[in-house]
Amino acid sequence: MSADPLAEFRRAVSVRARQHPRQWEASKKLVENAAFPSTIVRLYDTVQHHDLPASVKDILLRLFERPMPRHVQDLDGKSLKSVTGFPPAKAVRALAVFFGLVPVAGSRWSVPHLSSEEIEEAVRKLDNPFDLLRHIDVASVLEIGAGDLSFAEELADLYGAELKQQHRPFIIHCLDRLDPRSQLGGPLHASPERLQRLQRKEGLCFSFFGNQDMFELGRLDEQALLAPRYAVATCWAPATPTFAYEPTRLSKALIRTELERTKGAFHHTCFGKEQALEVRHAGRALLFPPWKFEIVGPLALLSLLASRGCLCVLGSVDAQVFWELLAQLLEQPHYRPPDQPFNPVNLSKIFGEVYHVLANLPIGESIDLADVAALRRHYLQSDSSTDGDAGHFRYVRISRGATFPGTPASSTARKFASMTEEVPPWLVTLVPAYTSGPSSVLDTTS
Incomplete structure (x- = not known):
């Protein structure tokens, strides 16, 4: 870096703005009156978390610190020009491009502009977390493991008309690993009628990607078929055993032993022209898709979401x-004993007070997990991570029950009411502590 950090930073900001003309053009929306306060919050958060020269960082933090500017006219134009070389409005736009707050050039999809702090503040006030779609600037949902698309249809029916009346686009993208052409999977397939209703629903931008591994999204991203980030990412009835064993604490040998003990002996076979998994359970041979017993674990799912x-x-x-x-959500490592599967006998010993509080949570009630135990920090990773990915969750709410009044749910959740012998399931609401911006703010070559 040159002897003058401010001059070098001004040059880097200018170069990045010139290199990304489409992002520069799109950045105009970030300084409009409705979006400006959120833009300043995101810039402040980004500057705080990035390694900048002290002289640059100090100026930017002073410019954006509380009480935060609500309009471009509230900014100190002289200070902004000293650090960016631009007048106020263009300076904010240039910084937004530089720190990666504008959707990548060529992206078809708008992304929400609210900071994780603003998301947390909004969600804490909502009994139904999906009501965030009524308040956020981009109403978009990614559903992972969408199955029969029952949740997507409930979601579209609940919010579609309201958003259409407000002339706001509603984006719902659904992924499922099950091949729509497969003879396996039974009721987990989406009916053609439901799929057509969603595809034809006025005001809804809907896409369904079947036969799609949720952890292999590179092809869809390359074709700009998915948004970089959605208002809500959701998964209903996370698959067992796929997410029921965590490979970072349980060995492959132990997991296989547990699967054989609880599910039965299994091997790969063929069903017609398809690959399949045959499981011998209670004297019967059951057939599943070949990947049914591929263990991924909840940590990978949390990182993806x-x-x-x-x-x-x-x-x-x-x-x-x-x-x-x-x-995986709690800070203390004793909650993750190595090679010790959880079972009804040892849960209370391992989780202690956490277990007793949550096990006694009445149906329909919720609790802030941080009020029970410290949340884990800096543990989420993703093989396809992008700038701004979260390292942890800043807020986690645990709710007991399958369905909740006024809240959309999947068909699996709706069926729990008739499953009297099943333990009531859970709803987990999480706000990731995401940030935006390149990992090296002075790298102007990309």
């Missing part, structure tokens, strides 16, 4: 997946 959503919601989470997932 955090990288894609401003808000993450896991619905109808069964007991086995829930406790394994909960262990």
Whole structure:
């Protein structure tokens, strides 16, 4: 870096703005009256978390610190020009481009502009987390493991008309690993009628990607078929055993032993022209898709959701997946004992007071997990991570039950009411502590 950090930073900001003309043009929206306060919050948060020369960082933090400017006219134009070389409005736009707050050039999809702090503040006031769609600037949802699309249809029916009346686009993108052409999977397939209703619904931008591994999204991203980030990323009835065992604490050998003990002997076979998994259970041979027993674990699911959503919601989470997932959310390592599967006998010993508080949570009630135990920090990772990915969750709310008044739910969740022998499931609402911007703010070559 040159002897004058301010001059070098001005040059870097100018170069990045010139290199990304489409982002520069799109940045105009960030200084409009409605978006400006949120833009300043995001800039302040980004500057705080990035390694900048002290002289640059001090000026920017003073410019954007509380009480935060509400309009461009509130900014100190002289200071802004000293650090960016631009007059106020263009300076804010240039900084937004530089720190990666504008959707990547070529992206078809708008992304929400609210900071994670603003998302948390909004969600804390909402009994129904999906009501965030009524308040956020971009109403978009990514559903992972969408199955029969029952949740997507409930979501579209609940919010579609209101958003259409407000002339706001409503984006719902759904992924599912099950191949729509497969003879396996039974009721987990979406009916052609439901798929057509969603595709034809006026005011709804709907896409369904079947036969799609949720952890292999590169092809869809390359074709700009998915948004970089959605208002809400959600997963209903996370699959067992896929997310019921965490590979970072349980060995492959132990997991296989547990699967054989609880599910039965299994092997790969063929069903017609398809690959399949045959499981011998209670004297019967059951057939599943070949990947049914591929163990990914809840940590990978949490990382994926955090990288894609401003808000993450896991619905109808069964007991086995829930406790394994909960262990990943809590700070103390004793909640994650190595090679010790969770079971009804040892849960109370391992989780202690956390177990007793949550096990006694009445149906329909919720609790802030941070009020029960410290939340884990800096543990989320993603093989396809992008700038701004969260390292942890800043807010986690645990709710007991399958369905909640006024809240959309999947068909699996709706069925729990008639499953009298099943342990009531859980709804987990999470706000990832995402930030925006390049990992090295002075790298102007990309």
